[in-house]
Amino acid sequence: MAINVNTVYTTVLTILNKEQRGYLTPFEFNKVANQVQLEIFEKFFEDYNQYIRMPKTDVEFASRMDHIREEFQVFEKTGPSITIPAGSAQTDNVYNQPSDLHRFGSASWNKGVNSPSIEILSNRDYNQIKLSPLTQPTNNFPVAKYQQDKLTIFPASSPYASDDVTFNYIRKPGNPRWGYQVGALGQFIYDPTIFQPDLINANSSLAQGLNPNFTAATALAATAITPGVTAGVTITTANAAATGLVITVSINNGEIVQLQVQTPGTGYSVGDVISFNGSSFGQAGTVAKCFLSAPNFNSGSTFGSTDFEISGSMQTEVVLSILKYSGVIIRDPQIIQAASQELAQDEVNSKR
């Protein structure tokens, strides 16, 4: 279970403010959070290696090996190779690794019965084994050279397809992000919407994109409309599958004053245009248009949040590690020392 980013941020702020030590901005927090998550993530594999070499137990909940595997299993993936450019044909026995591969685990060969695993060899080893008739690669016992993020698999057997090989690997964790919008008083308001780069900001205003606005002068109460569905509201979008956007329109003094996103929908992109036919809004003879721009989407704004992907059992370590870096940011040695001591104690306990 992932760690909620808001829980961590508020905990860190609580500890810092209690001591009256300063304030960690969301921007700083997001940078530090990413650093901390990667540190802990990389340490999984070092710890795993250590645990393998230590005495083991198979008692339930007591096995460190099992525990550490549980920690990184969320990042373990299997998938076919990719072609570059995407969608092009695989033409030879050189297969590209998946784009999100962080640590290579193993690969299996789907042209062999029951998909045997591929033995990874250095160039030198490969040159040696191919000289012996007893060890030459076969479809049942394939081998590969791993170079330049590509697997060159032997025996080469045409026809080729990108799913001839399946990678088992660890992907990199997503960057944690405490998303927010700025409130009326300048305060940061947490946005719990899951961050997606091409998602329209939830509960944001699109009014700044209006050009032109209506010109007549009839007031209208706030009304929820769906572009492309509600009469008089059309949307010009590059993606025909874009759907689901619901916005609340408020008109006052002959102009649209409020375009509040109620439901962000999916599939919209920068450059899409929402058109309002004035006759449907009591503003006959006039048209208003709203252009969606980069700041209307998560990728161009502070909206949208991403939780820590490492498991909840790491929450204290995450908080302490962020505090340690916060101490550096706010230049407080006491914070650094206290957090470092706590972390060191945790480390000692877990390796004893």
Place this chain on the structure above:
Amino acid sequence: MGLIKQNPSQYYTGSQSYTSGGTNSNALTWPTELTPLIWDSTATPQSINNYDVYVDNVRQYPALSPYYITQSLATTMASGVQTQVLTLNTAVSATQTVAGTGYNGTPANPVTYVLIGGNNDAVISVVGASGTGTLTSPGTGYSNGVSYNLPAGIGQTAAVYTYNATPIPTSSIITIKLTNPSIWDNYQNYQYTSLKDIINNFMLSYVGIDRVISKAKRSEVIFHAKRGLQEFSYDTLKSINIQELTIPANLSLPLPQDYVNYVQLSHIDSMGIKHIIYPTTLTTNPTAPLIQDNQGIPTQDDFGDNIESQQSITNENWRNANQRNITGTNFESTDANVYNWNWWKTAYGQRYGMQPEISQQNGWFTIDNRRGAFAFSSDLQGKLITLEYISDGLAFGDDTKVPKMAEDALYSHMLYSITSTRVNIPEYVVQRYKKDRSVKLRNAKIRLSNIKLSEFTQVMRGKSKWIKH
């Protein structure tokens, strides 16, 4: 999951039955449990394919009326699963029965027209003004023996074609049946395991953290498995191959493709009883029959290499020798050159008694290493022989079969071979595996010797030995 994948019907008959779809093309998926189908469209079907097609128990080869089946086999491998789809197509044709006029097609520029009827998808490629042409796409929904028109425009009269097709009716049963050699292989399959499985099992159970071998490359394991199988094949496994051959006029037979050593050569008499042909040291096979000049110096060709005779004179003389002169199966009045008892031939030795080594009339053979062939004595010309020989078991790669009775011995051999070639393994551990290998190999030999007490006692009865059992 059990090791038996086939149901009894599949095992005993090696066949799978299907109901026809009633169309001109039937795509049949072959069960993965059965021996894969082999079909080479470029070869003679009977010589290469390992299955036959039956419709209502009638074998469809060569192409028989009324279906005139043609076939294609597609083998695909996806996610490690092999799928074979055999497509049987029944012959379809269209015969022009009424000539039309005004069609545009020519042999150089044929024009395609659709036969009107069915599902309007049978295509005729027209090459003549009268609408003559050939069926290029059989289409669907057309009936056998029914006439259909080609389209006719203004100024044209329609050509008429009679559609000829006999799809296998839905009431018929199509059976795909493996041929006998494949079924025989299938029958004895359970007593073996494959080398591939042995290697995979070894990697699973012997190699890894907390196992006897903490880390080993699979290539290394494959090497030791194959070497072990080679060694076992020579004296432990029952991997004797027997060829039945007739000795030709040149008295020689090439060594088999997978020959490692012979076990026995015998000629077979009219009752099918074998008579052992012995190797002989009476003659030899020169490996370099050199051409000499009149000074006795070997002559060389333009490249400086010795010129060799195509035919060795030693071999020639041996072939022409009267074997009775050697074996002594002569009347007293006839000379037997080698063992002649005439007083002036005493240098050759005197016949005081029979020499069992040469006193037999089964014939002799030698191995001519220059030509890679068995060479036989002249009295064997035209005789039927059996050639028993051993191979090393690796002729068929990873799918090589290993008797299950020797499986454990092979694991032990691999374990010993790998540990003994590594540094930092305590010697007592290596010795333990060595003893283990030795014991298991002996067990495997005893098992595969197939000694049954009842058979043993039966032999001993003939020897006047009493065995209590």
